[in-house]
Amino acid sequence: MPFKYQILAAELQAEITKGTFSDKLPTEMELADIYRVSRQTVRQALEQLVERGLIEKRQGSGSQVLKRARTRGEDRIAIVTSYVNDYIFPSVLQDIQAILTAEGYSTLIFSTQNKVTRERSILQDLLHQPVGGLIVEGSKTALPSPNMDLYEKLDRAGIPVVFLHGTYRALPGALCVSDDNYGGGYLLARHLIGKGHTKIAGIFKSDDIQGHQRYLGFLSAMRDAGLSIPDERVYWYTTEERRYLLDYGHTDLLEHFRQFYLRDCTAVICYNDEIADRLIRYLLSLGLRVPGDVAVVSFDNSYYSDLCPVRITSLAHQVGKLGGIAARLLLDHIEGRTCQSQSISWRLIQKESG
Structure with missing residues (x-):
């Protein structure tokens, strides 16, 4: 169970991301009154935000919201997969989140159920509330997609995208991490x-x-x-x-x-x-x-x-490889480093069926 200051830090981070606090946070006393917690809890929560690079504490000026924290939702990464809770997906998501969290990013997770209509709705939402980057498993990637216009808009908006498992034929230059x-x-x-x-x-x-x-x-x-x-x-x-x-x-x-x-x-x-x-x-x-x-x-x-x-x-699959490589590739893309798609080899596990 998270401590009070961790809960408060998460709530304040959400408000910063939404733009509720444009330049600076309320004072410690005001925050204690608003969230009905002690000033000590507020101080601990603010220290968390400092460590995440969201605010800067200035003597006599209070807690200033840093520019990076309030532009384009850069501290959030969206992860879009066909499924979330079954088969191989939980472990892949865990590997992605472990690396992104360690780098100070929060994650938003979406499931398309491999339906292009759900994929479209999610991509539209992400364009209206932009994120710092996107790891996406495309829906029905072997078929022509009605969502190419949205992927083109994401590209024009400067939102880095890395595909997982495979990409569309219409996007031959897209960054992708997949098995061989x-x-x-x-x-x-x-x-x-x-x-x-x-x-x-x-x-x-x-x-x-x-x-x-x-x-x-x-x-x-x-x-x-x-x-x-x-x-x-x-x-x-x-x-x-x-x-x-x-x-x-x-x-x-x-x-x-x-x-x-x-x-x-x-x-x-x-x-x-x-x-x-x-x-x-x-x-x-x-x-x-x-x-x-x-x-x-x-x-x-x-x-x-x-x-x-x-x-x-x-x-x-090579344990920890697919999700981990996808996360690191996206981070490199965000930082403007040279990136290329990667294919991961398999290992045969001989059992009883053949």
Whole structure:
């Protein structure tokens, strides 16, 4: 539980950011009266604001609000991701916040649910109440976006932006921190080929750019091995189909995949552990053996990979890398340093499913 002075410091910081105090704060006595706390609590709160670079205490002039603290919301960083509380997102957000907080920034977190309409609403709000920078996971990045005008406005407003996981084809020069999804798809395919599989199916996400990159790696590895991937072995699913499967338990997607795409294949590469876990459970319910009848491999090495009845062979993120690199890249961008996009390699974690 935070101390009183920490709560007061947070409230005063919010008021400074909103511009309530344009040049200087009320006196210690006035603040004590306004917030019904002791003068000692006020002094401790003001010391916090001094440490954060928000105010300067001047003899005889009180607490002056520094220019940097009240222009463009520069002390706030917005983080926009598809989801916040599930799958791999909590750890990524933690890594970002740890670095930004250590540098004196506060963070605003938004979730789009991978919907372009929600993404648009959030970006519009950020343009009206600007921030010092933005780390964003675009919505449905494999598709043309109706929100390019807002990203262009952010650029014209001088707000630094770093994309997470992938970016839009319409923004080829955008700064982005992502996993090496092409390399990951290649690595998983080579792993299965090395185990003797020649007929390998795939199930990938159609509306996020990561799905296309992972598929391309898979395709390249098969081609390099002299193997083909007929169209009927690759199934593409959307954000909405994912929601029906994960939130409502509808297995139509899995049944359609098994019946028309899996057929005589002996292995499957899944877009991520969410899908791999559901697929394995479905195959087991039909009496099939994993990996005896069908080997299943995946991406993310998330908690799903260990909770699944057959532990999933999956590619692991480098711990602390993705979010940490994104945060540092944004800080460099804010400071005007030379920046370039970064791609992070995967590590194969061999378990039981393939």
